[in-house]
Amino acid sequence: MTERGSAAPLPDDVLDLVCVGFGPANIALAVAFDELWPTSRVLFLEREAGPCWQPGMLLSGSDIQNNPARDLVTPRNPRSRYSFVNYLHENGRLFKHLNVPAHHPLRKEFAKYVQWVAEEVPADVRYGQEVTSVGSVDGGDRRLVAVRTADGRVVHARGAVIAPGRTPNVPAAFAGLDPRKVFHTNHYLPGIADLDASYAGTIAVVGGSQSAIEVVLDLMDRFPAARVTNVMSGYGYRLKDTSPFSEEVYFPEFVTYYYGASPDGKQLLREQLRPTNYSSADRDVIDALYLRLYEDDLDGVDRIALRTNRVIEHVAELDGRVQMATVERVTGARELIPADRVVLATGFRDLGGGERAESLPPLLADLLPVLSVDPEAGLRVGLDYRVATDDPHAPPIFLNGLCESSHGLGDAGSFSLLALRAKAILQSARRALTAEAATGHGDLLPASTH
Structure with a gap:
């Protein structure tokens, strides 16, 4: 050698x-x-x-x-x-x-x-x-x-x-389900490519992030006759933290600061800064969705359902549909939410x-x-x-x-x-x-x- x-x-x-x-x-x-x-x-x-x-x-x-x-x-x-x-x-x-x-x-x-x-x-x-x-x-x-x-x-x-x-983060409850019916936002457009503009089924969007609200808005435009159900664990959509002070997390100096922090310090920083990038959305899309919901209510149209503060306990496929068993986090009320397709805006x-x-x-x-x-x-x-x-x-x-x-x-x-x-x-x-x-x-x- x-x-x-x-x-x-x-x-x-x-x-x-x-x-x-x-x-x-x-x-x-x-x-x-x-x-x-x-x-x-x-x-x-x-x-x-x-x-x-x-x-x-x-x-x-x-x-x-x-x-x-x-x-x-x-x-x-x-x-x-x-x-x-x-x-x-x-x-x-x-x-x-x-x-x-x-x-x-x-x-x-x-x-x-x-x-x-x-x-x-x-x-x-x-x-x-x-x-x-x-x-x-x-x-x-x-x-x-x-x-x-x-x-x-x-x-x-x-x-x-x-x-x-x-x-992609696919919650355990959705693991193993038919990928033609349940898919991550990474595959959103391919996942709905076979549906035409007259589609009148129910599509559920799981999550309360920027991508979730973008998908909800897109579905409303793309399939006017469809019903969209948005299931999220929070009370409602939260504004993204766009303070210039918080945005300094995207400075190179912050990388060094964060890298050198203890495990407890990293956890504290994650909790403080999570709204700068996760479980939140920009004001323009939040306002756009709220105005759509208001106008639908004015017109007597019921095509968007927000299911907030929900924990999804179990998911199963039954009679060709995806059935999500949920619990309301405050009242404890149980609800079975059916959908023909489910889009997972659940992050990575x-x-x-x-x-x-x-x-x-x-x-x-x-x-x-x-x-x-x-x-x-x-x-x-x-x-x-x-x-x-x-x-x-x-x-x-x-x-x-x-x-x-x-x-x-x-x-x-x-x-x-x-x-x-x-x-x-x-x-x-x-x-x-x-x-x-x-x-x-x-x-x-x-x-x-x-």
Whole structure:
């Protein structure tokens, strides 16, 4: 065996990094590689057939809920050609956009921006490649990442970045039900694609978040004859906390502050700041729904039912319908709520313990024997987003966009810190792989010319 410190060069088919997923998080990373480390050998594997962002929730009138300068690159490099402003300029839409009487860009337009960057950045991307596992193999005198895809292919690299998106939170009561009848908001548009405008069935929406109210409004417009039942655990829709003081959770300084907090401190911060992103909605959609309900009442129309303060105890399929057994949290009254379809606006799972969490991303299950996992907090992740391992020779693996429980709300589904997180991951990966090369565990990586 070759001694450590005098390793033979890596084969040409071994990459520097293999990156799972090519959504906004890893697209931002691809831009960072192009601008900061263009000589790196990086491959992106994406299960979708082409570049897209939230195709199941591109609803008419919905916006991105954040300043468009918090795009894929601007917080890291305001001079980049991959900015949202430059996208508008290059596509002849800048002045039209500047004239739009809206606080934030439409989600449809930001989706087009994300797709444009994905197509413009010179990244090596293989679409239609569903990754089934991430493991490691003996590469002689070093451990390599081995990423396996559904078609049986295996890609080897010196490190990996995992960004498959967060796992949808499907409450236990709905597990195992017919996915054609019960589906998460991630699959909202495909889930109703077979219904025509005359549909007159009952659709239930479970949840009290921004996405829940957007779906309710969309259903009212799309299916005028349908009945919509909105089931939520709270008393009613709550306004999102948009105070500029609270919004500082999306500052890079907050990431450091939150990461360094004790478990009790993190819990306190989560309780204080939850309304900035969860179980709440913007005023424009809340007002729009309330006005619709008021007008329906004025017209004597009864097509929207709000079932608030409800706990769903049991769910079953009966006679082709979904039956939800609920309890009113204050009065204790029981009610059986039937629906032909159910849309789950129930959010996503975090890393950690508890009902709404998972200890690690499912793709990393094969690496569990060498990963450092805390029973309460889940997978340990460094401030640089590198996964902690119990094996000093394990290849560097990073999580991109999955670390809200360890890094705070800025690591949630927001675009706010994508660009800076990409830079942190790139710099850490470069240090790790360059250090490996310097000790003879790989080829020396050339310095960036940027």
